[in-house]
Amino acid sequence: MFARLEAEFASRLGRECLYVPSNRFGLFIALRYWMKPGQRLLMSPLSADEILFVVLAAGLRPVIAPISARNGNIDVSAVADLRFDGVLTTHLYGLPDDVVALARLCAERGIPLVEDAAHALHTTVAGVPVGTNGIAAVFSLSKHAGAAQGGMIAMASPEDRAALEELRGRWLSPRYAVAEFAGLVKAVARNTVVGTGLAYYTWRLAEALNLNERRNGYRIALRRDVLASRLAGTPHPGMAVLDPWIHADNHNYRMRQGSLAEGYALRRMQVADDQREQRLRGVRRLAGLKNIAPAVRDHLDQPLFRVPLLVQDRDHAAARLRRLGVITGHIYAPPFDDYAPGLTEPSPSPDAARWWARHVLPVDPLLADRAWPVLATLSAPPEAG
Numbered sequence: 001m002f003a004r005l006e007a008e009f010a011s012r013l014g015r016e017c018l019y020v021p022s023n024r025f026g027l028f029i030a031l032r033y034w035m036k037p038g039q040r041l042l043m044s045p046l047s048a049d050e051i052l053f054v055v056l057a058a059g060l061r062p063v064i065a066p067i068s069a070r071n072g073n074i075d076v077s078a079v080a081d082l083r084f085d086g087v088l089t090t091h092l093y094g095l096p097d098d099v100v101a102l103a104r105l106c107a108e109r110g111i112p113l114v115e116d117a118a119h120a121l122h123t124t125v126a127g128v129p130v131g132t133n134g135i136a137a138v139f140s141l142s143k144h145a146g147a148a149q150g151g152m153i154a155m156a157s158p159e160d161r162a163a164l165e166e167l168r169g170r171w172l173s174p175r176y177a178v179a180e181f182a183g184l185v186k187a188v189a190r191n192t193v194v195g196t197g198l199a200y201y202t203w204r205l206a207e208a209l210n211l212n213e214r215r216n217g218y219r220i221a222l223r224r225d226v227l228a229s230r231l232a233g234t235p236h237p238g239m240a241v242l243d244p245w246i247h248a249d250n251h252n253y254r255m256r257q258g259s260l261a262e263g264y265a266l267r268r269m270q271v272a273d274d275q276r277e278q279r280l281r282g283v284r285r286l287a288g289l290k291n292i293a294p295a296v297r298d299h300l301d302q303p304l305f306r307v308p309l310l311v312q313d314r315d316h317a318a319a320r321l322r323r324l325g326v327i328t329g330h331i332y333a334p335p336f337d338d339y340a341p342g343l344t345e346p347s348p349s350p351d352a353a354r355w356w357a358r359h360v361l362p363v364d365p366l367l368a369d370r371a372w373p374v375l376a377t378l379s380a381p382p383e384a385g
């Protein structure tokens with residue numbers, strides 16, 4: 001299954017790679033494989049909704065880490081007193097977590113480090129690709145590359161492949177060619193209108209037709225009572241039991257894929273490589289704005305997935321950008337411990353995550369020129385100092 005795509009990733013990363021139908025699916029099987037139900041997982045409060053539910057589906061207790069307001073990632077200097085049995089990084093928007101310090105911490109404690117590299121396809125740290133520091137990393141093909149869906153697990157030891165492959169087989173759902181084809185058509189349409197004036201009208205049409213995932217603000221409805229009943233009485237609920245939460249924005253996240261999907265993903269990887277210079281130019285232009293997240297300026301050589309600005313009245317700014325055809329996604333608010341209290345071990349110092357979640361405006365660097373007339377007018381949030 002997907003041998004060409006696996007070989008492509010293996011040659012980039014120098015690691016054994018296993019295809020999965022989505023990043024969330026890959027994270028689930030990685031966490032099931034390297035951790036035991038009931039264990040505690042240190043994770044960022046700022047990530048996609050489905051990642052919290054994948055962690056719960058694996059039977060783990062999310063321990064929410066303090067974050068750094070420089071980059072929105074785990075503040076490694078603030079986790080020494082926390083109790084946890086494994087770590088999940090985020091590499092938010094492609095800005096790398098302090099993976100060297102996290103890897104050292106995990107080695108000292110003898111616990112696994114799993115990297116969520118969904119946003120970090122092109123990120124390197126000291127010349128080494130992100131996704132090669134932990135016991136495993138999981139990439140997402142629908143981010144930089146804009147493939148319909150898909151993910152890749154890169155593992156430290158090739159000996160783990162057979163067991164992961166067996167787990168993959170156990171959790172895959174059957175392939176429906178029509179669903180796969182519809183997903184491809186949607187991805188082609190999205191990739192065609194992005195960066196054009198049509199993007200705004202396409203977004204409005206999708207809203208009117210109810211094609212976008214329903215959300216309360218930026219998160220899907222928690223439906224705490226139903227969720228609690230599904231979590232009760234089983235040490236590891238699994239993906240099927242939490243499917244209504246895990247399937248946010250991609251109802252086919254578990255579906256076996258065919259060769260058409262592989263061909264399109266390979267083509268889109270090439271497009272992402274071709275866009276690398278344009279992405280870098282966008283990062284450097286946006287880094288000149290006064291409201292840029294400070295860590296961006298430390299990574300001007302990185303073709304980030306999104307460039308985080310920290311602005312006052314973020315939602316109004318996002319609405320103005322939409323009218324220019326720049327649709328803002330990947331806002332993760334509120335932080336997980338405020339979103340799902342009781343289901344997480346709350347962060348001992350949540351203020352930075354709350355501030356970041358309220359003010360972050362992630363901008364696609366490929367659309368920097370189109371977004372500029374709005375971005376150049378935005379004010380810094382009061383607390384930014």
Ligand SMILES: Cc1ncc(COP(=O)(O)O)c(C=O)c1O
Binds near residue numbers: 050116118119142253
């Ligand atoms: C940080 C992060 N991790 C994981 C995912 C899930 O990726 P996929 O859609 O491939 O499951 C997303 C999706 O937006 C994400 O933003």
